[in-house]
């Protein structure tokens with residue numbers, strides 16, 4: 001799909017369909033829509049869609065009115081969804097050339113970027129392995145800009161394209177089945193991306209992990225015939241304006257059977273998305289490489305397959321983590337925290353001053369928050385506030401959950417320093433506290449995305465399957481970074 005900015009006045013824009021946002025309570029008088037507004041058929045409610053054929057006064061063949069709610073509540077996040085919904089509606093009708101226009105004061109880079117992101121995200125379908133020839137494709141998406149805001153619109157288009165494509169990169173990676181995306185292949189995909197966008201990429205293999213004494217990570221991978229891989233993606237700014245070194249750590253379990261503590265068969269096929277945290281970090285690094293924020297950022301993505309093979313670790317096994325702490329593995333299905341433990345230690349050793357991890361860590365986070373909010377935990381209030389602010393601006397909802405030391409009692413082991421599970425209650429909290437044992441005193445935020453990384457149903461603006469959550473928030477955090 002080609003995305004570009006056009007300077008033609010709105011009525012001259014030639015397109016199969018022109019998308020026009022309509023605010024709730026504000027009548028649209030153009031395109032012959034005034035009667036529809038007066039009758040209440042077009043009310044401007046969020047995501048309301050009304051397709052007008054042969055609208056008067058414009059060159060476009062159709063106008064699609066898309067509701068965006070009340071002007072007081074309108075944000076770029078609302079716009080992203082509205083454009084996504086409009087785009088998917090038109091694409092389903094095989095429309096190939098679309099244009100979009102938004103009046104001032106919403107024609108700056110922030111809103112244009114969100115509109116482009118909405119289109120790019122709406123365009124993605126998880127249909128790579130469908131062989132039919134009935135796939136629809138959109139050829140052109142044009143932003144109709146005005147003279148005064150043309151430069152802003154152009155930079156918004158470029159920015160939105162990078163963000164949208166990087167989030168789709170993450171979604172496509174998450175959607176890959178585990179027979180095709182093994183830890184080795186995931187590392188290869190990261191390496192290819194790094195080469196394309198001039199990032200430094202190193203992949204730590206099993207012998208290297210043994211040398212580093214990553215006993216916690218290796219305990220998980222030993223049950224699989226597939227070797228583990230720890231992906232390290234390095235971004236260094238040309239002119240750093242910060243002494244901070246941000247570490248982005250993402251869980252990359254390419255398939256989670258549960259191991260010997262095996263999961264029930266029902267729904268297990270979805271456990272291919274247990275690398276969504278890792279894929280989010282790789283997608284974020286892809287955008288970071290292009291947008292070039294002014295601080296050093298390194299992505300660390302431990303990739304393993306959690307299998308119940310004959311070499312698999314058993315409940316009751318005790319492993320020694322890279323940090324020296326011993327862990328009693330009560331449940332082999334709590335594997336994400338085990339691979340993240342050593343990766344957090346490694347990231348600290350590599351000089352990270354701030355750490356953020358994203359992981360499909362617990363079913364419990366979905367019990368607590370449903371599928372709407374990412375569970376956020378932090379050892380540092382300032383970093384938490386910055387991640388929260390970025391998430392709000394990006395419309396990726398995150399909700400803070402407690403990380404009080406008192407919960408640590410739940411993780412007591414009679415035989416080792418710590419157990420890898422904390423019992424029946426507060427599962428998302430105890431998982432986070434387990435990780436904190438390894439992030440230690442480095443300011444750290446943990447994002448539990450188990451409830452939000454996968455959509456069970458289509459949304460008007462997004463196909464079902466991987467959501468690509470956290471990519472936008474992380475990129476914004478990096479771009480807005482201040483010491």
Ligand code: BES
Pocket residue numbers: 256258274331333334335336360361362363364421422427450451
């Ligand atoms: N990958 C799962 C968490 C998960 C569950 C992700 C549902 C997405 C959807 C994780 O490795 C896991 O199995 N966690 C266990 C922890 C338990 C054994 C303490 C869980 O949540 O049941």
Ligand code: ZN
Pocket residue numbers: 256258332333334335336
């Ligand atoms: Zn598990």
Ligand code: ZN
Pocket residue numbers: 253256274333335336360361
């Ligand atoms: Zn898992």
